[in-house]
Amino acid sequence: MKQIKWLFLKLVLSLFLLSVAWVLLYRWVAPPVTLHMVQRRAEGGAAAKPEPQIQYRFVTLEEMSPQLPLAVVASEDQRFLMHSGFDYEAIQAAFKRNQSGKNIRGGSTITQQVAKNVFLWHGRSYLRKGVEAYFTFLMEALWGKKRIMEVYLNIAEMGDGVFGVEAACQKYFKRPAKDVTRQQAALLAAVLPNPIRYSAARPTGFVLQRRSRIARAMGRLGGITYVKAILPEDEKKP
Template identity: 60%
Template sequence: MKQLNLNIKALVIKLILTLFLGSVLWVLIYRWLPPPATLHMFKRRAAAGKQDLPNKTIQYTYVALEDITPNVPLAMIAAEDQLFLKHDGFDFKAMKGAFEHNQTSKKVAGGSTISQQVAKNVFLWHGRSYLRKGVEAYFTFLIELLWGKKRIMEVYLNIAEMGDRIFGIEEASRIYFKKAPKDLTPNQAALIASVLPNPVKYSVKNPSGAILRKRRRVVLNMRRLGGVAHVQSITAKNIK
């Protein structure tokens, strides 16, 4: 019995080490290579199939941060995570506020940072279980440690859904504005950022009054943060 317990213990340790090393390797690979797809993309494609939509394709083209105007990361920070360049992956004040809000409101609020959203979208499934949140925290720690802010922002701008099965700023900018992401104006970048985190419900092409009001707030926040100078540390090559 003692030998059996030792064997089980050794097996558990090996399993934990394998999972740990595998996750680190996975994160390191995506430090240099673009994610070919995400679980969320597959889920959205499957949902389109069930609805028997005429166009079921996922539109996703990866583009380097150097080929995106600084207006875009600035708009995303202004809309989603204004402390992105300062925190270590977690905004505990925002998380506490979201938790307290969700205790008394049917409308669920999120307190996730951009880093947490990348960890969830690239490595995990969507859901609200404590297990997924725990694994999300682990991957958030890894990408902050092994990627850094520039890579996190680049991946975010490519894998975030910005319309119905439209993933990433390359596809969004060409579909909505018929231009490359390096040519987006501050207002256009802010409009795309304003439909997050629900780009299926809200439209860039036909924005509601609420979205237009949010865009104005995002543009004001972009100015308040200091304009593109605020993101110079991650987009230095983009600054002219």
Template identity: 50%
Template sequence: MISLWFGKFLKLIKYLIILALSLVLIFAFVPVPVTGVMIERHIQAMWSSQKNFDLQHKWVAFEHISSAMKQAVVAAEDQKFPDHYGFDTEAIEKALAYNSRGQKVRGASTISQQTAKNVFLWTGRSWFRKGLELVFTGLIELVWGKERILEVYLNSVEFGPGVFGVEAAAQKFFKRPASKLSRHQAALLAAVLPNPLRFKVQDPSPYVYKRQQWILKQMGQLAPIEQRLADN
């Protein structure tokens, strides 16, 4: 009986691996229609009886996203994005040292890791999820490449409750397409990314305004991300 259940378990694992690899390959070329975090938000809304939950998402091609928006998220979230292979080891070491000294937890996730989590997984801090995140990060770095990762990230990241992707965010908060976002608007969107359920684009706190100004400064100091991607 034990061997029978073990065999079924191994078969399930095999099918899950095949499914995961298939999705990575498909999403290398096809717009991502729904992500793990979107599904998670739907389930949370159902459990909390949130009847007015409205998920907003619209895919937009990389060339139809403003250069300022691409520059802003890299400046805010992962300035070494074009140069690493999915993981920023220096940031991880600093985060581990920081977390060992205090109670607050500092993350060190790259844009590649965040994309893997957003698309294929769910939020949370369990070691199991983190392990899966490492696997998917390695896969998308190998199969997708940097430009595709950034394109999927910008189309899947949450900018507010139920607002996924830069096109939906640009339309909702600024009444314009993602291609027309200004530097200040892009920096404001990027400023809420550490916690889009807490920080608000429409009602920015002093912290969000301060972070926006820091991002704008970093954007000016970094070489254009599209140029950096082309050079790598």
């Protein structure tokens, strides 16, 4: 029995050290691929799509317009710079809203979305949510907000098989992520809830309305000054 307990403890310790090493590696190294990308690639192949390949190119925050982090904060997680990975107010509000059975939405933060898309499989089990919380804690402790935002903007799906702002900006606007406008950044953020259903190339009336709401929210937050803590030094100006 003691031997079994010792083997179990060794397994737990090994998994812990491996997970810490994995998260630390991605603090400095761009993820070459994510589990979500692999899943989407497999789905494309299973559906016999003519071009099921993934479009993805990692760029740094210095290579992005500051409108992009502002847009996703305004759209997805306005308390991103204030919370420690979990926005308990948003979770409580989502729970109350979902009790009605209408417009079901989660209260996931940007950090939680990175944990889910980079390190985990997609699903709704309690086990996956628990592991997601664990990786969320690790990223907040080992990465910091700037790196979390940088990875998020690179691995978020912004179209069918289109991952990250550089691939999306090149595909939809024919320009690099560094040169997008506020309205274009808001449009990319507008499709994030469902990038398969909604398209930045052919925005529906709903997407255009959502873009307008996000652009207004970006202004109400005070423009790029609101996210200056995670911006490169040369971008920390209104």
